[in-house]
Amino acid sequence: MSSNIQTVDAHWVKRLLPARPAQAHKGYFGHVLVIGGDYGYGGAAIMAAQSAAHCGAGLVSLYTRQEHISAMLSRQPEVMANHQHFTEMLNRATVVLAGPGLGLSSWGKALLVQVLSCDKPLLLDADALNYLASLPATDQQRMQRDNRVLTPHPGEAARLLGCTTPAIEHDRIAAVQQLQLQFGGTVLLKGLASLIAGPKQQLARLNCGNPGMASAGMGDVLSGIIAALLAQGLSSFHAAALGGWLHGSAADAVAAKRGERGLLATAILPPLQKLLNGKPVK
Template sequence: MTSHAHRHELYTVEQVRALDRRAIDELGIPGFELMQRAAAAALVCLRQHWPQARRIAVYCGPGNNGGDGFLLAALAREAGLHVEVFVLGESRGDDAGRARHEFEHGGGTVHAWNDAVELPAVDVHVDALYGTGLQRALAPEAAALVQHIKATGAPVLALDVPSGVNADTGDVPSEAVQASVTVTFIAPKRGLYTGLAPGYVGTVQWESLGLPETLWQDAQADAELMQPWTLPPRPRQAHKGSNGHVLAIGGDHGTAGAIRLCAEAALRGGAGLVSVATRGEHLIALNSARPELMAHDVNGPQALEALLPRASVLAVGPGLGQGAWGHALWLTALDADLPLVLDADGLNLLALEPREFSRPVVMTPHPGEAARLLGCDTQAIAADRFAAVRELATRYRVVAVLKGAGSLVADPKGDVAVCPWGNPGMASGGMGDLLTGIVAALLAQGCDAWHAATLGVALHARAGDVAARHGGERGLIATDLLEPLRRLLNGIDR
């Protein structure tokens, strides 16, 4: 096993600091050597992504991240690039001070930056202002510099983390560097993959700095990055009863579309049978648009109870509403001893009437629903998505999906998986209804709650990416994902 085996492990900032200390104290690698390795890896990354670059500007902060920048600047000068270095404050710490001395001793010039300084025209900017240690908003001077860098329109290489992005949580409290590429060192930081961070990090490239496998021995990662996988081929003797029966519950007056999207996604997700419990006014539309769905007029709990013995999984919430009809069906579904996927008003009702679950349950809230479930505001969710999704899982005893850029999945044990796929085009109506149906279909086919949630989130996001590749992100609608979903589930697309 090599360090590349850890590429999909995600670490907190404190865990990465512990690995850094271990490399120094136990493996005997001096901190300055680690800085040199980081600078060399960053220069290689820069040349890989911008092979024609001849002029670069490097912006160095006072700490070790700035030290990485000084050493990168020195290596770039030696390689024949024209380099200009700008600093914010004096270097602090022996290694950072030594890095600045080496750059200046080699003939480099350092410019102190202020708002009156005009930035040079360069091919690439290098952000070495602040690393993982900064977990607050940028100071006004740094924020002004970041705005000037953005205004140039030139691409940015960020060292370890774009300055202003919280590498632990993915939050961006104010101004932040908009990187084209982020080269991150020693271990992947969990915050780079979720929340607001995906809008700032660009392409993330991890560099292990040639550290030996022993560094990771007994080091427990905080989370994992999802991998592309799918279900094994079905046996030839399989029949529709082998693949489960999803009962989708919802679609109050005027919301037939939500429950149809959920139910159709369950079909495309591989469920053998899919029934719909909905308002009678929707039956003609559902039967004509998708005759494979078994749509039922359910006017109350008694009618729903008649359908439950044939179901193996319930999908509750899309278009359900919070009125008397929806509430009655919600109570009936929650009292049934069946695996369950909860979304939309199924979650809003749960926030009003909390309960713990003792059977397989997956909930799929967006940040607003998560805030209601946890009794806080959406800012608190955004400030630490990892803490929020873990709290959802433990409080309700479920597998929780916290949707958004870099969707998170957590179980009650505290395990967390992060989705690296998806795109802004998926921010449109009906996408969450699809996810509910996909997860329900995977539960129906025998996945446990964790695997149904992680595979469902992955397939949903990857299908969105495939659909966007064929027609672009803007204008992407939920039904565009159904055919790519089917192909991905069968291992045809990648």
Template sequence: MTASAHRHELYTVEQVRALDRRAIDTLGIPGYELMQRAAAAALVCLRQHWPQARRIAVCCGPGNNGGDGFLLAALAREAGLQAEVIALGDSRGDDAIHARHAFEQGGGVAHPWAGQVLPEADVLVDALFGTGLQRALAPDVAALVRRMHDTGRPILALDVPSGVNADTGEVPGQAVHADVTVTFIAAKRGLYTGQAPGYVGRVQWEPLGLPEALWQGFTPDAVLLPPRTLPPRPRQAHKGDNGHVLAIGGEHGTAGAIRLCGEAALRGGAGLVSVATRAEHLVALNSARPELMAHAVDGPQALEPLLRRATVLAVGPGLGQGAWGHALWLTALDAGLPMVLDADGLNLLSREPRQLPDRVVLTPHPGEAARLLGTDTAAIGKDRFAAARALAQRHGAVVILKGAGSLIADPEGQVAICPWGNPGMASGGMGDLLTGIVAALLAQGCDAWDAACLGAGLHARAGDLATRDEGERGLIATDLLLPLRRLLNGKAP
């Protein structure tokens, strides 16, 4: 196994520090040598992304992240580039001080930051703070970051964009908007979820030539989902082999939500899809999508025969929280079938906690997650990892905590991050699609964890493919259905 095998592994800041200590104390690689390797990797990254750059300005903090920056500037000067350094005070720590001296002994000058105009540069480098900063930037540092943005020049961040919490993805104040982030030794989990995706740009992981022994015995805190799909079906397959999804919802005025859920279940490969909804929606559903078997359900008695034929339930899209929705919700839970709970299915669960059946996937957005945990959305955003794990453990179910960098968690604490998706997907109906897709995967035999991971990945990748030609703004939920089908059949990247 080589170091590249670990590129999908994500670590906490504490774990990264332990890896650093192991490299120094056990593998015998001095900290200063690690700093030199990081600087060399950063220069290669910079030249890969901006090959025409001739002038760089490196903003260096007082610690080891600043030391990486000083050595990068020194290497850039040796390579014939013009490299200016703006320093936040004196360097601290032996390695950082050594790096600064190396830069200055090579003829470089460190200009102290005092609110001045930044030097002309083709690329700016953020080497202000590394993984350790978990608070808002101080006012003088925030002013420097604003000045960096005012230049309009691209920014390379070393390890972590300053102001981004590398553990949680929270951005408590001003932060660097990087075009590229080159992160060293191990990928930090906070770079891929929450607010962080809006700041990191493209993330490039550099293992610094460290041996496989560094990672032995270390279990990552989370993993990035790899692109996956289902295997081809056997030629003799029939619709009964692929399950029967029953989508329950569509209170007065919300036919669209349950139709989107049902249609996504069809496009997700379920053999049969039924819809239990209000009678007023039948004509619209039958005319728009005749493949959906739509049934008028006015209460639990009408729902029970449909439950007996179903293998998987999708409960919540457009369900409402009134008497009708509540009665259907209770009846569905009592059926004990595998299910996906979304939208009002989750809101009802927050009001009335119940023991859930096996093979259940919950798909909350941060607001729904906050209600389920009895907190607010700000608390969810402060630590999405803790929130997802708490939800999964509390309800004994697999959870997809939606948002930028959706998290998938199970009751044992396993977490995966979906690295795809885009802002165009922040529009009505996208969650209804996800519910239907995950239900279809459960119906085709996936366990709850695989259905959630594969479903979240397919949903997000379909969203990305749907924006390829027309862009993100104006994307609607049904735009994802054709790319989804292509992905499921291995016809798209």
């Protein structure tokens, strides 16, 4: 397999996110549907939806349990939150993000069955990855497609490949390429110097991020960023690579000011707008 690794940097922003046309309206920039937040796990889905709203998607919706609706609306009123009419919400969306806080109860599994059968650009994270790992290999192969992004951490990657976490960490390049080959689309393997493998043997590495990012919710925020970029028309590979760079660079900007310890996932949202628009973060 190819090991010609691209390095993501600030130039990717200007290349992939040109100035918006003067006549633009919210319909130009896609509609992200976040699906997640089973009982007791609303925060993950809320943070994913919030970060998608902060990263340029024209519209963001959240399908979650009823008990999380008020929290979502008070946290980010721009997000349209609902616990009913799932099929209608799925049909309206242009990009689907499934997994944050979803759980693997009958509720979450039933939603994933519908999600995996649709042909929209799709990001799978967290419990959606665990569900995918539990499927027979024939079903996994049948569901392969290029407009999908998987964002596993090493433990999730090990479950997907049926191996151990140390095996993933021993050769991360081989692991991310094997994941891409087996599941299709683009795979972002999280960790130190996160790796992104896409269709046509595309491969990129991130040289940003810091140990302060080892805190709850960081992966949920990353998923929302990538989904927003998918909604704005980027390919699965470019959305994952640029989204990972924006995520790590925003975290580095916050850590440079405040330090790494106590770095919260939502604390990286304020610098994102500047980074998205190619402006320096001070």
